[in-house]
Amino acid sequence: RVFKIASIPGDGIGTEITSAAIEVLQKLAFIEGKFSFEFNHFDWSSENYVKRGWYMPEDGMDQLKKNDAIYFGAVGWPNVPDHISLWGLILPIRNSLNQYVNVRPTRILRGITPPLAKCGPKDLDWVIVRENSEGEYAGHGGTTHGHSSHAVATEVSIFTRVGIERIMRFAFETAKSRPRRKLTMVTKSNAQRHGMVLWDSVFAEVAKEYPDVQWDKMLVDAMTVRMTLQPQTLDTIVATNLHADILSDLAAALSGSIGIAPSSNLDPTRQNPSMFEPIHGSAPDIAGKGIANPVGAFWSAAEMVRWLGMEEAADALMKAIENVTEAGIRTKDLHGSSDTKAVTGAVCKELESV
Amino acid sequence: RVFKIASIPGDGIGTEITSAAIEVLQKLAFIEGKFSFEFNHFDWSSENYVKRGWYMPEDGMDQLKKNDAIYFGAVGWPNVPDHISLWGLILPIRNSLNQYVNVRPTRILRGITPPLAKCGPKDLDWVIVRENSEGEYAGHGGTTHGHSSHAVATEVSIFTRVGIERIMRFAFETAKSRPRRKLTMVTKSNAQRHGMVLWDSVFAEVAKEYPDVQWDKMLVDAMTVRMTLQPQTLDTIVATNLHADILSDLAAALSGSIGIAPSSNLDPTRQNPSMFEPIHGSAPDIAGKGIANPVGAFWSAAEMVRWLGMEEAADALMKAIENVTEAGIRTKDLHGSSDTKAVTGAVCKELESV
Ligand SMILES: CC(C)[C@H](C(=O)O)[C@@H](O)C(=O)O
Numbered sequence: 284r285v286f287k288i289a290s291i292p293g294d295g296i297g298t299e300i301t302s303a304a305i306e307v308l309q310k311l312a313f314i315e316g317k318f319s320f321e322f323n324h325f326d327w328s329s330e331n332y333v334k335r336g337w338y339m340p341e342d343g344m345d346q347l348k349k350n351d352a353i354y355f356g357a358v359g360w361p362n363v364p365d366h367i368s369l370w371g372l373i374l375p376i377r378n379s380l381n382q383y384v385n386v387r388p389t390r391i392l393r394g395i396t397p398p399l400a401k402c403g404p405k406d407l408d409w410v411i412v413r414e415n416s417e418g419e420y421a422g423h424g425g426t427t428h429g430h431s432s433h434a435v436a437t438e439v440s441i442f443t444r445v446g447i448e449r450i451m452r453f454a455f456e457t458a459k460s461r462p463r464r465k466l467t468m469v470t471k472s473n474a475q476r477h478g479m480v481l482w483d484s485v486f487a488e489v490a491k492e493y494p495d496v497q498w499d500k501m502l503v504d505a506m507t508v509r510m511t512l513q514p515q516t517l518d519t520i521v522a523t524n525l526h527a528d529i530l531s532d533l534a535a536a537l538s539g540s541i542g543i544a545p546s547s548n549l550d551p552t553r554q555n556p557s558m559f560e561p562i563h564g565s566a567p568d569i570a571g572k573g574i575a576n577p578v579g580a581f582w583s584a585a586e587m588v589r590w591l592g593m594e595e596a597a598d599a600l601m602k603a604i605e606n607v608t609e610a611g612i613r614t615k616d617l618h619g620s621s622d623t624k625a626v627t628g629a630v631c632k633e634l635e636s637v
Numbered sequence: 638r639v640f641k642i643a644s645i646p647g648d649g650i651g652t653e654i655t656s657a658a659i660e661v662l663q664k665l666a667f668i669e670g671k672f673s674f675e676f677n678h679f680d681w682s683s684e685n686y687v688k689r690g691w692y693m694p695e696d697g698m699d700q701l702k703k704n705d706a707i708y709f710g711a712v713g714w715p716n717v718p719d720h721i722s723l724w725g726l727i728l729p730i731r732n733s734l735n736q737y738v739n740v741r742p743t744r745i746l747r748g749i750t751p752p753l754a755k756c757g758p759k760d761l762d763w764v765i766v767r768e769n770s771e772g773e774y775a776g777h778g779g780t781t782h783g784h785s786s787h788a789v790a791t792e793v794s795i796f797t798r799v800g801i802e803r804i805m806r807f808a809f810e811t812a813k814s815r816p817r818r819k820l821t822m823v824t825k826s827n828a829q830r831h832g833m834v835l836w837d838s839v840f841a842e843v844a845k846e847y848p849d850v851q852w853d854k855m856l857v858d859a860m861t862v863r864m865t866l867q868p869q870t871l872d873t874i875v876a877t878n879l880h881a882d883i884l885s886d887l888a889a890a891l892s893g894s895i896g897i898a899p900s901s902n903l904d905p906t907r908q909n910p911s912m913f914e915p916i917h918g919s920a921p922d923i924a925g926k927g928i929a930n931p932v933g934a935f936w937s938a939a940e941m942v943r944w945l946g947m948e949e950a951a952d953a954l955m956k957a958i959e960n961v962t963e964a965g966i967r968t969k970d971l972h973g974s975s976d977t978k979a980v981t982g983a984v985c986k987e988l989e990s991v
């Protein structure tokens with residue numbers, strides 16, 4: 284079987300880690316021998332935005348829809364205000380392709396020493412389920428009297444029962460599929476008394492359908508404390524678009540580096556292609572130097588392979604990645620001295636034997 | 638001089654740590670001999686809300702205004718929905734008394750081992766300046782079709798130029814008063830393109846007035862990574878109401894426990910009393926057992942004493958607190974075996990000699 288993959292390298296280290304991921308995916312397909320990838324490259328970037336005035340062409344979504352999945356690097360560059368670049372590329376894709384779930388697993392890969400003194404590999408193994416279509420990212424709001432001393436601006440978060448119900452159901456299913464069957468729901472309903480209260484009540488309803496999942500609730504601020512001081516008490520976590528954005532970066536840091544963490548933007552109905560991207564950004568400070576950590580990109584690639592139905596190949600890729608981290612072939616953010624190329628080469632080599 | 642202090646113990650461990658703090662404050666005044674405290678106790682709690690139907694009486698704010706400062710324990714109890722209790726007590730006080738700044742210092746107290754393996758006492762010494770009057774805590778929004786399958790709820794964050802400008806100015810002044818003269822401004826303007834963009838632009842304007850302060854900007858998600866992996870690069874931090882709420886809990890965890898962290902709700906114009914409270918909550922799980930950590934309450938008391946102009950007494954109290962943490966007289970959250978009473982007694986005793 285041939286899988287069509289749209290690749291959008293984007294900006295900065297996004298381009299470096301995307302080509303590394305493609306190299307690894309091609310090698311994986313070659314070795315497994317049962318499938319292959321056909322990559323369609325899209326040069327949608329901030330550099331091209333400055334030249335052309337747009338990130339995606341008018342038929343951009345239609346072009347993406349012709350693919351089985353989308354592989355995304357990173358977007359954002361100092362030459363374009365961040366809210367322009369993100370609303371020009373990544374956020375519209377998530378929205379238009381109904382990718383209402385963002386799954387962010389975190390665990391301590393073999394060989395990696397996490398920053399917490401008392402946290403071993405068994406103490407931190409989480410999946411964060413992020414609502415990916417509404418909430419704080421609805422984009423509503425505006426500014427009045429913008430250039431005056433009495434300027435007022437609003438950000439309007441929108442929560443719908445449909446949106447909450449489907450993310451809760453996905454979260455419960457995820458929790459149910461894992462050995463511990465444990466779900467922690469995050470909220471800030473003490474201060475945010477409208478949308479977050481609806482969030483709470485829909486959660487309570489959906490919970491009734493899953494008597495076999497053990498659940499609890501946390502306020503988002505206290506959640507950072509629990510993640511830091513009692514990581515072993517957590518398993519599956521569900522949170523709003525913004526809360527999960529923040530918590531997933533913290534989770535990545537607690538597992539060693541933002542450079543290793545993957546994410547899957549899923550349309551669970553499978554009517555649109557899903558999109559896979561590392562959670563890190565374009566990192567202007569290290570871009571172009573060939574030293575970006577490609578592990579988050581590889582892990583995202585493994586999640587894509589899994590979503591496309593090739594469980595064994597995904598497992599093989601994860602095993603190869605961890606053989607490499609364990610062997611000490613790591614980039615600087617993981618206290619190693621290897622560059623992107625060395626890590627990529629090592630993973631390709633491991634694929635031959637796993 | 639006699640200072641009138643309104644005390645609001647509130648719920649759960651709030652009552653336990655407030656009486657501990659009062660004991661310590663009385664002892665401090667007795668020893669210093671130059672001032673005394675007159676406490677006015679207010680029994681505004683969730684228990685009484687259930688009996689009376691209100692948290693504060695109608696003239697509650699006027700009663701508070703007659704005091705020089707307010708000492709607050711904690712509010713929130715399982716018998717009242719959290720959004721009712723908080724909007725019934727703590728949030729209206731912050732708003733009505735123009736306490737538009739919330740200052741949250743964090744550092745590693747003597748004798749405490751923080752959870753990060755590579756973080757010594759010199760690596761973590763921050764002040765978080767939290768916007769305390771608007772943003773995500775404006776309380777605006779609502780719910781439509783609440784009981785139907787097509788329910789929609791909104792949370793409206795409101796940012797004003799006046800509100801942003803005054804918090805930025807306070808943050809720059811704070812940064813300027815500290816040895817490193819370093820300010821990190823937190824935002825999420827890449828995803829939140831209205832209010833957060835105003836936040837960014839007012840920051841840029843105010844920054845021009847402080848050429849002697851070195852500043853940088855972080856996105857809130859990436860900020861959690863920097864706090865965890867590069868704590869030594871941070872000093873003063875300014876963030877919105879919600880972002881700083883989350884980051885300050887994380888900061889407390891990284892410094893050892895949520896039980897030690899203080900906060901000051903300030904009206905910098907000094908037209909209203911300011912309010913001092915530990916950042917932890919009412920902790921129903923340990924309430925009534927006499928084991929709550931009173932250190933956050935004592936540190937908050939020290940901040941109150943400092944705000945009232947008694948620098949030396951505040952320093953003496955901080956020294957006494959740290960002599961006690963260093964001597965190993967600590968509660969369970971700090972891996973000790975002492976109870977609230979033992980820690981309180983030890984601090985009172987230390988006050989005699991510092
Ligand atoms: C780039 C940005 C819009 C994005 C987000 O906030 O969703 C990123 O931080 C992420 O976590 O995927």
Ligand SMILES: CC(C)[C@H](C(=O)O)[C@@H](O)C(=O)O
Nearest residue numbers: 473474504723727882916918
């Ligand atoms: C109790 C709650 C409303 C409060 C807040 O969110 O401000 C608390 O978390 C805090 O940090 O002071």
